[in-house]
Amino acid sequence: MSLRVYYEDTDAAGIVYYANYLKFAERGRTEMLRTLGFSHTGARAETGLVFAVRRCAVEYHTPARLDDLLTVETRLVRIAGATLALRQCVCRGDELLAALDVLVACVSPEGRPRRVPASLRDALINPSGSGSIKPAPAPLPPEYPPSGHSIVQKTP
Amino acid sequence: MSLRVYYEDTDAAGIVYYANYLKFAERGRTEMLRTLGFSHTGARAETGLVFAVRRCAVEYHTPARLDDLLTVETRLVRIAGATLALRQCVCRGDELLAALDVLVACVSPEGRPRRVPASLRDALINPSGSGSIKPAPAPLPPEYPPSGHSIVQKTP
Amino acid sequence: MSLRVYYEDTDAAGIVYYANYLKFAERGRTEMLRTLGFSHTGARAETGLVFAVRRCAVEYHTPARLDDLLTVETRLVRIAGATLALRQCVCRGDELLAALDVLVACVSPEGRPRRVPASLRDALINPSGSGSIKPAPAPLPPEYPPSGHSIVQKTP
Amino acid sequence: MSLRVYYEDTDAAGIVYYANYLKFAERGRTEMLRTLGFSHTGARAETGLVFAVRRCAVEYHTPARLDDLLTVETRLVRIAGATLALRQCVCRGDELLAALDVLVACVSPEGRPRRVPASLRDALINPSGSGSIKPAPAPLPPEYPPSGHSIVQKTP
Numbered sequence: 001m002s003l004r005v006y007y008e009d010t011d012a013a014g015i016v017y018y019a020n021y022l023k024f025a026e027r028g029r030t031e032m033l034r035t036l037g038f039s040h041t042g043a044r045a046e047t048g049l050v051f052a053v054r055r056c057a058v059e060y061h062t063p064a065r066l067d068d069l070l071t072v073e074t075r076l077v078r079i080a081g082a083t084l085a086l087r088q089c090v091c092r093g094d095e096l097l098a099a100l101d102v103l104v105a106c107v108s109p110e111g112r113p114r115r116v117p118a119s120l121r122d123a124l125i126n127p128s129g130s131g132s133i134k135p136a137p138a139p140l141p142p143e144y145p146p147s148g149h150s151i152v153q154k155t156p
Numbered sequence: 157m158s159l160r161v162y163y164e165d166t167d168a169a170g171i172v173y174y175a176n177y178l179k180f181a182e183r184g185r186t187e188m189l190r191t192l193g194f195s196h197t198g199a200r201a202e203t204g205l206v207f208a209v210r211r212c213a214v215e216y217h218t219p220a221r222l223d224d225l226l227t228v229e230t231r232l233v234r235i236a237g238a239t240l241a242l243r244q245c246v247c248r249g250d251e252l253l254a255a256l257d258v259l260v261a262c263v264s265p266e267g268r269p270r271r272v273p274a275s276l277r278d279a280l281i282n283p284s285g286s287g288s289i290k291p292a293p294a295p296l297p298p299e300y301p302p303s304g305h306s307i308v309q310k311t312p
Numbered sequence: 313m314s315l316r317v318y319y320e321d322t323d324a325a326g327i328v329y330y331a332n333y334l335k336f337a338e339r340g341r342t343e344m345l346r347t348l349g350f351s352h353t354g355a356r357a358e359t360g361l362v363f364a365v366r367r368c369a370v371e372y373h374t375p376a377r378l379d380d381l382l383t384v385e386t387r388l389v390r391i392a393g394a395t396l397a398l399r400q401c402v403c404r405g406d407e408l409l410a411a412l413d414v415l416v417a418c419v420s421p422e423g424r425p426r427r428v429p430a431s432l433r434d435a436l437i438n439p440s441g442s443g444s445i446k447p448a449p450a451p452l453p454p455e456y457p458p459s460g461h462s463i464v465q466k467t468p
Numbered sequence: 469m470s471l472r473v474y475y476e477d478t479d480a481a482g483i484v485y486y487a488n489y490l491k492f493a494e495r496g497r498t499e500m501l502r503t504l505g506f507s508h509t510g511a512r513a514e515t516g517l518v519f520a521v522r523r524c525a526v527e528y529h530t531p532a533r534l535d536d537l538l539t540v541e542t543r544l545v546r547i548a549g550a551t552l553a554l555r556q557c558v559c560r561g562d563e564l565l566a567a568l569d570v571l572v573a574c575v576s577p578e579g580r581p582r583r584v585p586a587s588l589r590d591a592l593i594n595p596s597g598s599g600s601i602k603p604a605p606a607p608l609p610p611e612y613p614p615s616g617h618s619i620v621q622k623t624p
Contacts, residue, residue: 008335012166022487057525164491175334213369322480
């Protein structure tokens with residue numbers, strides 16, 4: 001997905017405020033889900049499911065500025081029972097501005113862990129559309145690596 | 157109430173972003189309510205009541221900048237059956253930076269108009285504490301001016 | 313222009329936070345300028361010009377919610393020497409959610425009033441493109457109504 | 469430092485939006501600097517110095533909610549030539565809600581690395597006041613651990 005940098009995104013240092021890359025990443029995840037046929041309101045209405053970020057690590061390489069046109073790429077790194085590990089990149093053209101490793105958990109509205117729905121798991125592992133999700137080169141088996149392993153695994 | 161301007165509040169023009177004065181004003185209204193013994197979560201739990209802004213008019217006089225210490229003053233202008241008209245000023249010392257006229261409605265969680273609770277009405281008209289609400293010089297009768305009149309009435 | 317409502321835009325009442333309509337409106341103004349060939353960074357670099365909001369009045373009709381697809385329409389109401397009066401509507405389909413009257417001033421980076429550049433004035437009055445700006449039915453003469461008149465004039 | 473959760477901080481899931489913990493942390497860092505006698509505008513005016521976040525890793529434990537009163541604790545983990553590694557905790561009473569490891573770099577306004585000013589280094593290592601910065605139990609030597617080592621070192 002692509003997005004424009006508006007005044008609302010910038011700060012007095014003349015660059016995009018550091019917390020706002022997390023907003024951009026969340027837009028990217030939402031659009032990734034939409035590409036796969038899922039929406040937040042739909043998921044909540046049908047399955048009582050909410051997505052909660054458990055961890056987020058950001059590396060800031062180069063600042064984005066007012067009027068920049070950015071793209072957000074979202075790659076699936078790993079699916080465990082109740083979590084998705086994603087690698088997200090915020091770019092300006094070919095230039096990487098920020099990289100995020102995000103661990104998202106499926107939870108009930110009260111915050112209890114819930115299994116990733118099978119339909120979402122299938123859609124993530126075998127995305128058939130031309131959406132913005134870019135899976136790792138080979139499809140990941142749904143339970144590999146086993147859940148005792150390091151959760152965030154970088155794509156090569 | 158007073159607040160500090162942080163990077164999050166500013167934009168690439170080096171000043172506080174224009175929408176953020178509405179955040180400051182909402183903080184001021186929340187603290188005004190707390191001074192009177194009301195909180196958003198309390199009001200919702202006890203009375204099922206939510207406050208919704210129906211209109212908001214802002215005049216921007218002088219921009220606030222990073223590290224400024226600001227104050228938000230909130231004055232009651234008028235109470236009607238289901239609405240409160242408030243005048244709010246964002247100041248830096250004696251200097252008026254922005255003035256807001258805000259019409260707040262009491263609504264049910266589904267958005268239907270609800271009467272301002274009598275306890276809040278009483279507290280607003282006769283604030284006994286030393287809180288940040290500054291009523292108009294003479295206490296306002298609860299139904300005056302009658303509801304057909306212009307809703308937002310400037311304080312002199 | 314159109315935009316999606318993401319979690320970042322909503323609040324604990326389950327609706328779009330009231331200040332965020334000003335962000336949406338600013339995105340609309342920025343895209344309107346871009347449609348006419350102007351960008352914030354370009355204007356600042358070439359003419360030293362910055363746009364500052366002097367007044368903003370919002371009427372909130374119906375709340376926007378998570379996942380909504382919204383449109384922002386921007387209409388020119390009047391050009392005076394140093395200011396533009398705009399009428400902006402945030403809609404969901406045919407439904408008007410919020411209407412904003414915004415007075416924007418051209419200023420130097422230090423905040424002093426500057427005349428609206430002739431090129432922008434011309435582009436606003438005679439937009440030839442298929443952009444999102446919707447001028448009032450008949451082109452406005454550049455100095456009409458004279459500057460002593462009421463500044464914000466509603467489109468019929 | 470302490471802060472109240474307002475509607476602006478929450479989202480439609482009824483909790484504080486995940487990016488906003490980075491705002492809270494930045495408020496905490498700013499107040500830590502102020503406690504030590506430094507402000508962003510002062511540092512920029514006197515030394516041409518700006519602080520830029522290079523990395524930020526957040527663990528979200530329990531969500532904060534509307535009306536919560538939170539505290540932000542900031543601990544110095546390590547000073548290298550041009551960077552500060554900080555550990556920040558957002559708490560509600562004794563409960564840890566989110567923990568952040570933040571690597572902040574001193575840069576010129578153009579983004580080039582600059583040494584941490586000696587005065588700030590001294591103030592960070594030997595804070596004499598009763599401010600909110602909580603140094604590691606024993607004062608850290610200014611260049612230890614050497615810069616080849618892992619930059620973010622958890623406090624015990």
